[in-house]
Amino acid sequence: ENPYPDIDVSYEWNNGILEAKPLPNYPQIRQYRWFSLLLDCYVQVNPIAKFIDLETGVSMTVLDADEPSGKWEVVYKPDIGVVLNDNPAPWGALELRAFEGVCDMIVEEVSDSTSAEVRRDTEEKKRGYALAGVKEYFILDPADRYMGFYRLTADRRYAQIRPGAGGVIRSQVLPGFQFRRTDLLNLPGLEELALDELYAGYVIPxxxxxxxxxxxxxxxxxxxxxxxxxxxxxxxxxxxxxxxxxxxxx
The missing domain is CATH 1.20.5 (Single alpha-helices involved in coiled-coils or other helix-helix interfaces)
Structure with missing residues (x-):
């Protein structure tokens, strides 16, 4: 499946089907880079995790009664994967070119060129990541139509993370990592963040x-x-x- 027949794209493997990895637009790239930088700032101060991006494949096999084979096998390339240092699957060695395990957090910049792309991020991947045990799933969207922040429940489903006062989202996977939902749309600079008490603990402390x-x-x-x-x-x-x-x- 490739909605971009004239462009050389990369692919993800979804239960026996090759799917073209959707292409981002400039606002999505800006938002992705801002959030990625925020995560980098956090991990520099709190070195408890490593990241996956740059087209790195994440291989997962999950039992799924809704699939004819009884399992869901995928190789996805999440925009950002967060792997805690105590994650049982190894990540970080020079020879590792793919991650064969379950990320603790996954962040996807929503793909919205087609309704099928939106459904893939907001429904299919959301359901699959929950079944796999990804503890937190964040969907970013510069147009603010599909943005959502989810935390895994005991029955392997996602519940929306309820924002705190001022629309603040707080992660449990990364204790102390917090951000305002509106800042994902306004993208304030590092100096402004460092002067903001909400971020001062990990942005240029x-x-x-x-x-x-x-x-x-x-x-x-x-x-x-x-x-x-x-x-x-x-x-x-x-x-x-x-x-x-x-x-x-x-």
């Missing part, structure tokens, strides 16, 4: 406090300068008064 200290020191300098100016004005006023008194006596 210490930058927020350093800026606050610099502002406090600058404010203290301004106050000292203002006091010095006031003292100088008072001194000049006293000198003028003394000069006037001497003149009156003479």
């Amino acid at each position: 210490g930058f927020h406090d350093a800026v606050n200290r610099a502002e406090e020191e600058a404010a203290a300098r301004r106050q000292a300068e203002e006091r010095a100016e006031e003292a100088e004005e008072q001194m000049q006023a006293l000198k003028a008064e003394l000069a006037r008194l001497r003149q009156d006596r003479s």
Whole structure:
């Protein structure tokens, strides 16, 4: 199945069917890179996981009573796969070119060129990832039509992650990894994130406090300068008064 017959595309294997991996547009690339950078910042501070991307295949075989064969066999290439360091499947060695295990988190930038592509991300992959045991599944969408954040339940189904105050999504797979849903649409820069208390713990940690200290020191300098100016004005006023008194006596 290839909706792009004139373009050289990569493929995913879905239960015996080769499916063309959908091609992203520029807004999807921007959003993907922003979220990927956010994850990189988190792991630099909390080195508890490794990532899968760059066309890396993830091979999964899952028991599925709805399939004629009784199982669901796929080789997908998720946009981002998060593999915790304690995941039983090995990942990270130089010789490993594919991941044969279950990611702890998967992030897909929704493919929306056709209704079939949307259904693949929002229904088929969502169901399969849940059966496989992927603990969290995030669907990103710069158009904000299909964006969703899901966490695995005990019966291998996904439940939506309820946002906290201010629309904040918090991961359990990556403790402390949190972001505003609206920021996925606005894509603020790193410096702005580092000054935001929500992100300050893992985006350029210490930058927020350093800026606050610099502002406090600058404010203290301004106050000292203002006091010095006031003292100088008072001194000049006293000198003028003394000069006037001497003149009156003479």
